[in-house]
Amino acid sequence: xxxxxxxxxxxxxxxxxxxxxxxxxxxxxxxxxxxxxxxxxxxxxxxxxxxxxxxxxxxxxxxxxxxxxxxxxxxxxxxxxxxxxxxxxx
Numbered sequence: 001x002x003x004x005x006x007x008x009x010x011x012x013x014x015x016x017x018x019x020x021x022x023x024x025x026x027x028x029x030x031x032x033x034x035x036x037x038x039x040x041x042x043x044x045x046x047x048x049x050x051x052x053x054x055x056x057x058x059x060x061x062x063x064x065x066x067x068x069x070x071x072x073x074x075x076x077x078x079x080x081x082x083x084x085x086x087x088x089x090x
Contacts, residue, residue: 004029011036030054064089 004026011032012022023032037050051057052068066089077084 007033014040030056034060066090 008023008026008029011029014036015022034051034054034056038047041047041050048057048061048068051060057063057068058065066087069087071090072084072086077086
């Protein structure tokens with residue numbers, strides 16, 4: 001939302017709680033956020049969603065763009081009378 005100084009305060013709250021030194025400036029905030037998010041939510045299965053939301057999944061995870069969304073399950077096609085179109089790439 002363009003309020004990187006306020007967001008930096010929130011990020012530093014997490015870093016201080018973890019015993020890490022706070023960041024002193026909001027330069028390259030998005031990179032700092034991505035790195036902190038990687039450590040804070042390790043093994044919780046949220047990384048793809050976070051990176052897709054900020055449009056960095058393809059670059060950081062080195063995945064094709066269609067992998068940012070999941071395929072529609074086959075059972076959904078049966079329920080809807082086969083009127084759905086599968087997500088691109090699947």
